Each structure stands twice: as structure tokens, then as C-alpha cells.
Amino acid sequence: MAMITLTGGRSFKLLLLHAFLLTMLSAHLSPALGFISGVGVGDANNIRCIEGERRALLEFKKGLVDDYGRLSSWQSGDGNKNCCNWEGVRCSNLTGHVLELHLSAYTGDGSGMKPFGGMISSSLLELPYLTFLDLSYNDFNQSYIPKSIGSLSNLKHLDLYDANLGGPIPHHLQNLSHLQQLHLGGNHLENIENLEWLSHLSSIEDLDLSSTNLSVANDWLEVVSSLPNLKTLSMRSMNLSSFPRFNDSKSFASLKILDLIDNQLVHVPKSLGNICTLSELLLDINHLNGQLVELITNLSGCAKDSLELLSLSNNQLTGSLPNFVIFPSLKEIDLSGNKLNGTLPKSIGNLYKLEVLRVYSNFFEGVISESLFFDLSKLQILDLSNNSLSLEFSFDWVPPFQLDAIFLTSCNLGPRFPNWILTQRNVSSLEISNTKISDTIPAEWLADLPPTLEHLDLSNNHIYGRLPNVSPKRLNELAIDLSANSLEGPLPHFATNLTILNLSKNQFSGSISSLCKINGQLLAYLDLSNNRLSGRLPNCFMQWPKLVILNLAGNHFSGEVPSSLGSLSVLNTLSLNNNNFSGNLPSSLRNCSSLIVMDMRNNRFSGNVPAWIGERLPSLIFLSLHSNRFNGSIPLHLCWLKDLQILDLSLNDISGTIPQCLNNFTAMAQKRNYSFEKLIPLSYDNGGMATLVQEYFDTVMVELKRNEYEYHGTNLGLLKIINLSSNKLIGKLPSEISSLLDLFALNVSRNKLIGEIPQMIGQLKQLESLDMSWNQFSGEIPSTMSELNFLGFLDLSYNNLSGKIPSGTQIQGFNASYFIGNRALCGPPLTQKCPGEETPNRNEATAKDNEENGDELVKWFYVGTGFGFALGFWGVCGSLVLKRSWRHAYFLLLDNMKDWLYVTITVNIARLQRMIQRQG
Numbered sequence: 001m002a003m004i005t006l007t008g009g010r011s012f013k014l015l016l017l018h019a020f021l022l023t024m025l026s027a028h029l030s031p032a033l034g035f036i037s038g039v040g041v042g043d044a045n046n047i048r049c050i051e052g053e054r055r056a057l058l059e060f061k062k063g064l065v066d067d068y069g070r071l072s073s074w075q076s077g078d079g080n081k082n083c084c085n086w087e088g089v090r091c092s093n094l095t096g097h098v099l100e101l102h103l104s105a106y107t108g109d110g111s112g113m114k115p116f117g118g119m120i121s122s123s124l125l126e127l128p129y130l131t132f133l134d135l136s137y138n139d140f141n142q143s144y145i146p147k148s149i150g151s152l153s154n155l156k157h158l159d160l161y162d163a164n165l166g167g168p169i170p171h172h173l174q175n176l177s178h179l180q181q182l183h184l185g186g187n188h189l190e191n192i193e194n195l196e197w198l199s200h201l202s203s204i205e206d207l208d209l210s211s212t213n214l215s216v217a218n219d220w221l222e223v224v225s226s227l228p229n230l231k232t233l234s235m236r237s238m239n240l241s242s243f244p245r246f247n248d249s250k251s252f253a254s255l256k257i258l259d260l261i262d263n264q265l266v267h268v269p270k271s272l273g274n275i276c277t278l279s280e281l282l283l284d285i286n287h288l289n290g291q292l293v294e295l296i297t298n299l300s301g302c303a304k305d306s307l308e309l310l311s312l313s314n315n316q317l318t319g320s321l322p323n324f325v326i327f328p329s330l331k332e333i334d335l336s337g338n339k340l341n342g343t344l345p346k347s348i349g350n351l352y353k354l355e356v357l358r359v360y361s362n363f364f365e366g367v368i369s370e371s372l373f374f375d376l377s378k379l380q381i382l383d384l385s386n387n388s389l390s391l392e393f394s395f396d397w398v399p400p401f402q403l404d405a406i407f408l409t410s411c412n413l414g415p416r417f418p419n420w421i422l423t424q425r426n427v428s429s430l431e432i433s434n435t436k437i438s439d440t441i442p443a444e445w446l447a448d449l450p451p452t453l454e455h456l457d458l459s460n461n462h463i464y465g466r467l468p469n470v471s472p473k474r475l476n477e478l479a480i481d482l483s484a485n486s487l488e489g490p491l492p493h494f495a496t497n498l499t500i501l502n503l504s505k506n507q508f509s510g511s512i513s514s515l516c517k518i519n520g521q522l523l524a525y526l527d528l529s530n531n532r533l534s535g536r537l538p539n540c541f542m543q544w545p546k547l548v549i550l551n552l553a554g555n556h557f558s559g560e561v562p563s564s565l566g567s568l569s570v571l572n573t574l575s576l577n578n579n580n581f582s583g584n585l586p587s588s589l590r591n592c593s594s595l596i597v598m599d600m601r602n603n604r605f606s607g608n609v610p611a612w613i614g615e616r617l618p619s620l621i622f623l624s625l626h627s628n629r630f631n632g633s634i635p636l637h638l639c640w641l642k643d644l645q646i647l648d649l650s651l652n653d654i655s656g657t658i659p660q661c662l663n664n665f666t667a668m669a670q671k672r673n674y675s676f677e678k679l680i681p682l683s684y685d686n687g688g689m690a691t692l693v694q695e696y697f698d699t700v701m702v703e704l705k706r707n708e709y710e711y712h713g714t715n716l717g718l719l720k721i722i723n724l725s726s727n728k729l730i731g732k733l734p735s736e737i738s739s740l741l742d743l744f745a746l747n748v749s750r751n752k753l754i755g756e757i758p759q760m761i762g763q764l765k766q767l768e769s770l771d772m773s774w775n776q777f778s779g780e781i782p783s784t785m786s787e788l789n790f791l792g793f794l795d796l797s798y799n800n801l802s803g804k805i806p807s808g809t810q811i812q813g814f815n816a817s818y819f820i821g822n823r824a825l826c827g828p829p830l831t832q833k834c835p836g837e838e839t840p841n842r843n844e845a846t847a848k849d850n851e852e853n854g855d856e857l858v859k860w861f862y863v864g865t866g867f868g869f870a871l872g873f874w875g876v877c878g879s880l881v882l883k884r885s886w887r888h889a890y891f892l893l894l895d896n897m898k899d900w901l902y903v904t905i906t907v908n909i910a911r912l913q914r915m916i917q918r919q920g
Ligand SMILES: *[C@@H]1O[C@H](CO)[C@@H](O)[C@H](O)[C@H]1NC(C)=O
Pocket: 043, 093, 094
């Protein structure tokens, strides 16, 4: 889906905002959303429901699969006879007839999506007074829309959006002559031959046909354009490659909002410009190309006077900005993610109605001065991020606007902290990351942040000095990102409610016990990595029950890990690597049953590798205990980790044998990856926090790029690695290892392994790195090894191997040093000739090249298991975005609001409220 095309810095911010938005929504809007899902009506107690309708509802319930128990109030027992009190049901307070069914999978109570399965029963027929039916976002497993819906002749609102419905659209819908709102989009409807039925629905005002395949329904435009009252038309993701011409004078008589997001349109037809009522035109994520000015010319019909919102983000428009003054009503422009260049013309400053200006990720350049903004007193959202713009305002400039959201990432604002920001007292999002600020943060501002602020990102600057305490006088939960600056001194007090705190990559020092003051009911993300923090961890983690990501890596923490970490039952990621932690892993960690990543590398942990890791942390994908003092043997229970993709136990004192049950690592044995399936329940449980996992790894990936690691393989999503190097393992390498068909790297070097190399090792076709050096392997190198076509690094040195090195293009390419120290190996690349064989000399240069490649990979393997994993993880998460249930969780609201592309918290809350009003 579209998100893929947005990969890059921006998408991460967007996702962050999404996640954040969801938290915010659940925090602030749940009462309102609860209203949407119709949790009972105030005076319903006095109304009795009609017996026949009660039975119909029970029958309807029978068709549904209610995994979440949402309809537990729908009971046949005597105690609960009044169906007007049932969840989602609303009756007429005069007649007692059921009028409304609010059964969207989105419950609005902050608990995420709770879809029904099953099917829509035709017993709805018995609810003849129904005016409102919302079944959106459920999962009806491609069952058909029942024809009987056509008999609900009083229906005004029918919402079946994204409910995984299949089959044709029953033409019986044509009887719904009062229908005003019809949402059929986001389903898998097929065999739609025509839309004749729709032409009977003259009351329709709001029609959503998104992702419906109308390639055969040649009449769609004719039908849709002649609906006399149609105000909102959504046709997202319909593979439209053009918008056909229509009769300008008779068509779309009332159309206000036209949503064509995520199609394949290459140009905008002039006809659209002739819809005189058009106020919102959304063309994001299409293939619009050519000069923006031409597109604007096509819209210069009568629509130019009514147009308030023009959204063209994520296309391929070129050229410089034309004069938008031809659109005198314009309130919102979004040109983000195009190829526009030149400067921002002064004419923008004449759009005095402008509320939203988004031009991020283009090639704009030049200096913007305060004069551009003189008349823009209504501006609420300004997004100039990721261009080459410099903002040069006089120091004491007081802008005419009060912004809601400021996004200036990668603009040049420095070197002083931009003083005008301090005048913005209504701001909810402030992103001024990477803006060349080389200054301190004004202490008085930090002590008195705007009460509306929800998201503060000052990362990647050169902000220095100590951080003063952050104000407690706040209305909202706050997400703070001050990472990658030069802040120092002790951590301040955050006597405030935080959702995200990222202080990584600074020089903070001292203890972190002051953090225990954070009100952490909603804290989901705590990243203090790469500072100079020290001391023991305070035992206050039980205060942060919603923590999903905890990263304390790269500090000087010492002592034992406190047992309260075990109260983090939704924790996905625990990174304690690169510290001086010691002692046993606390057994309370067994309660962190949602852990996906457990990174304990480079500490001084000791004791046995706990068996509960395998028994109680079933979701682990990444487990690294590299470079600690773990001893004992590898517990068999580790084999229970069927989702494990990275297992790194290297550099410890682990003894005993390698368990044979290795083949139980299903994720390593199969191409399929379980990992993202795993994440999805989290999206339900945590109100969207799984996105943060993605964001986290996105950051790691950026680092990876910076370090110029490049992995040329194709399967980034599926990197699977076992590293048991540098322990005291004895016995044989179990032949079961050869069933881990998808293994990418295997390192068992520097142990005391004996016996032969498993014969079937050649089955590991994906293997790119194999290190078995410094053991006591004996016998011949299995000839199957020459079948490892991707092998980029192989080290068999210092064993007891003998016989001829199998010939295969890869193997002879490796440097001879990777075979030395064996008893009796012969043949190329060794100079030692096998008995009775004459071998020509190898080309020196080739050998050297290969050696370098090999070294690079070794470096990658050791330094980079984390990175590699990140790559893998990113791949996984990238594809996650395609998943239906994922979309459910994250794009739901945004989809509904028709604007997730330019989401910001405030805008969306505003829109959501609008939506609520509309629906309510
Ligand atoms: C029924 O509800 C409507 C609106 O909800 C209200 O205006 C009306 O007074 C109610 N009638 C009775 C009899 O409660």
C-alpha cells in the first residue's frame, strides 16, 4: 500500500504520529468515540424493546463470531430482556423500535479493534425501522452482503467499510431510497457489472467505493455523476488510471469532496475544474506528473472559486510553485512528496485564508523571511520539512499566527534557538529536528511549555547544556524526543505525563532514579541509550505498565537488573546491551511475555542461561546474550522459541552440547516469517504501539546506512542467524542444523566441537556466512558444501579436517588462511596439492577480492547482528503495512478521515471531532 512508497524519514514521523495519535485519542476522546459505538442511550431504561426485534437481534448475533465478547449484553435470559440497553443498539424513545446498530469493529474505548467474524445474517430483515447500520472494520471472511439489507427501507446510513465482504453488490440496495450515506469501500467485492442500482438512490450524499473493482462497470461515472445530492465521493485505491471525461454542466451537481487517493492518475482532467461546488480535492499518491502549473490551469474552471483544499502529495509533479492566488478560497494546500523546486513565492503570502501549508519533501530552496507570513494570520499547520529552506526571521519577530503544528525538520533555523517558537502557545506538535540549532533550550520555555503541546522533537541538533526540569502544569501527555544532541548533566525531573521519552545519544550522566517521578500510565517508549548514565537501575518499572520499548543500551549502568522489570507485561523490546550489568537475569523477567527483542550483549551477566527464556517468552525473535559470563549448558527449552530469528550466545562460558532440538526453530527452518503475525495482536492491545517498534528499528537502520553497511541480498525480511562462537561447547554439531533451511549465518567457532561437519550442510542454501574455525572438527569437508552458492564467508581454519577441499566456485575463492591449521586438507585454495593431483595456480587478484568481501561480511556479522536484525525487521515491518489487520489498527481513523497522509495530531483530532459530529 501507499505507506511503502513513503518509506523514509517522513514515514517514520508519520507512523510515530499515528501511534501517538491513537494514544491521544484513547486518552482524550474515548467518551466521544464511545458515543459512536452507541453504548446505550440515556433514557433507554424506560423503553421496552419489541419482542420480535429482540429475537431478530439474537438471530443476528448467531451469525457473528464474537471473539472479543462484545455482545455479551445480548442475552436471551430474562434478566436482560430489554434489547434497547444492549451494546450498540439504539431504540426509538417513543416506539421502542430498534433504530440504530453501531457495531463497527472500532470500539473507541482505547482498546483498539475488536472485529466480529462470521457473516451478516438476513435476520436484519426483522428490524424494519432501522435507520443506521454500521458494521465497518469487521471481518466477514469475504462472505456476501445479504440481499435482505435491501428491505431495510428506512435506512439512511449503511457503513460496511473494510469489513472483508466479498461477492457482488446486491442490486437490492436500490430499494434504500432514503439512504444518505453508503460506505462499501475497502472490501473484496467482485463481479460488479454495473451500478444501475445506485442510480435509484437519489438521496445519497456520501458514497465510498474505495478499492472496489469497477473495471467492468462501464456506467460508474454516468451513475455516480448524476446522483443529485452527492456531496462526498471516495474512490481510493481503485486502480483508476484516468478519470473519464463527463458532461460538465449536468454532472456532480452537489459534489464537495472528491477523494481519489492512491490511484494511478497521471493527469487531472479539465472537467474536475468545472465542478462548481468542489471544495476538497484529494489526489495524493497518484502518478501525477508534469509541471504543477499545468495541473493548476486544468483546475481553473469554476472550481477555482470554491476550492478550499487541494491535496497533491506523493506524486511526481515538477517545476516551481505557481501563483495560487487563482484559488481565493484556499485553506489547505498539500504538495508534499513531489519534485517541486525553486523558492517559495511571495504570492503564497497572499492566501490570507490559508490554514494548512504542507510542502515537505520537495526540492525547494532559498531563504524564507517573515514577510511571507504577514497576512497568514489563520495559519495553523506549517510543514516545510525536508527541503533546503532556511528560515531567517529577526530575533524578536512575533508572528501573526498561532500554529497548531510546526514541522520544520531539516530546515535551517540555527544557530540560535528560534525565538518566535516561544510565541506559539497553542502548538501541539513541534518538530524541529536537524535544523542546525546550536544553542541551549530557553529554560523558561521548557519550564512552561505550551499546555497544548503533545509532541516535541528537537532531535539531531547541537543543543547543549543541562536540561531544566520539565513543567508539571500540563493538560496533555507529552512525547519528547531530544535525541542526538549534546545535552549533559543529570536527567531532569519530568513531573509530567509522558508517552515517549527519547534522550538517546546525548551526554547525560548520573543516575536515572529521577525518572521514577514520571507519571507513566501511558509511557510506551523510553530510550536513554548512548549516554553516560550510571549506577543501578531504580526498582520503579512497575510504574510504567504500558512500556513497549525500553532501551538503556550504551551507558555505564551496573549492578543487578531490578525485579520490577518483570512487571512490564507488554514490553516488546528490552535493550540493556553495552553496560556493566551483572548478576543473574532476574527471574521476574519471565513475566515479560510479550518480549520480541531481548538484547543483553556486552554486560557481565552470569549464571545459567535461564530455561524460562524458552518457556515463558514465546514471542522472541531476537535473543542476544553475546559477551557476558553465562555458564552452564544451553537449556533445551530454548528450542521452544519457534519464532526466533537471531540467536546469539557467543562469548560466554557456556558448556555442554548443542541441543539437537535446534530444528524446532521453525522460523529459521522456513521461509515464511512469523514475526509480523506476532506483532499484530500487539496492535490491538496497545493502541498502536507496535508502530513504535518499527520506528525504533527504522532508527537503527539509519545508523546502518551511515556506517555504509550494505547488504545486497534480497530477503531483508528474513535474516536468520545462530552465533554460538567462543564458548566451551563440546560434542558434535547436531545434524539437525541442516534443517534450518533459511539460515543466513552460522558461527560455532572457538568451541570444542568434535566430529564431522554434518553431511547435509549443503541444504542450507541461504547460508552466506559459515564459521566453524578453532574447533576439533574432523573428517572431510562434506562435498555438499560446494552447493552453498551464496556463501560469502567461510572459515574452517584450525580444526582436524582432512582430505580434499571440495571444488565449487565459491569455496576456491576464499583465502587460504580460512583453511589453515587443519591436519590434512589439500587442494585449492591451499597450495598443498592433494595426492595425485596437479592444480594450476589461482589468480591472485581474485583471491584477494574475495578475501575482502569475506572480511566485510565478518565485520558485518560481528558488529552487526543488531543491524542485520534491524534490516530484517524493517523488511518485516515494511510488509506489515500491507497486512489488513495492521491497517485496521493504524489507518482506521485516518482512512475514515480521508487524510491520513497529512495527519497531525491536532488536525486529526479536529477532523475526528467533525466526523463524530457528522456520524452522531
Ligand atoms: C426522544 O429523544 C429525542 C431526541 O433524542 C428528544 O428530543 C425527545 O424529547 C425524546 N422524547 C421522549 C418522549 O423522551
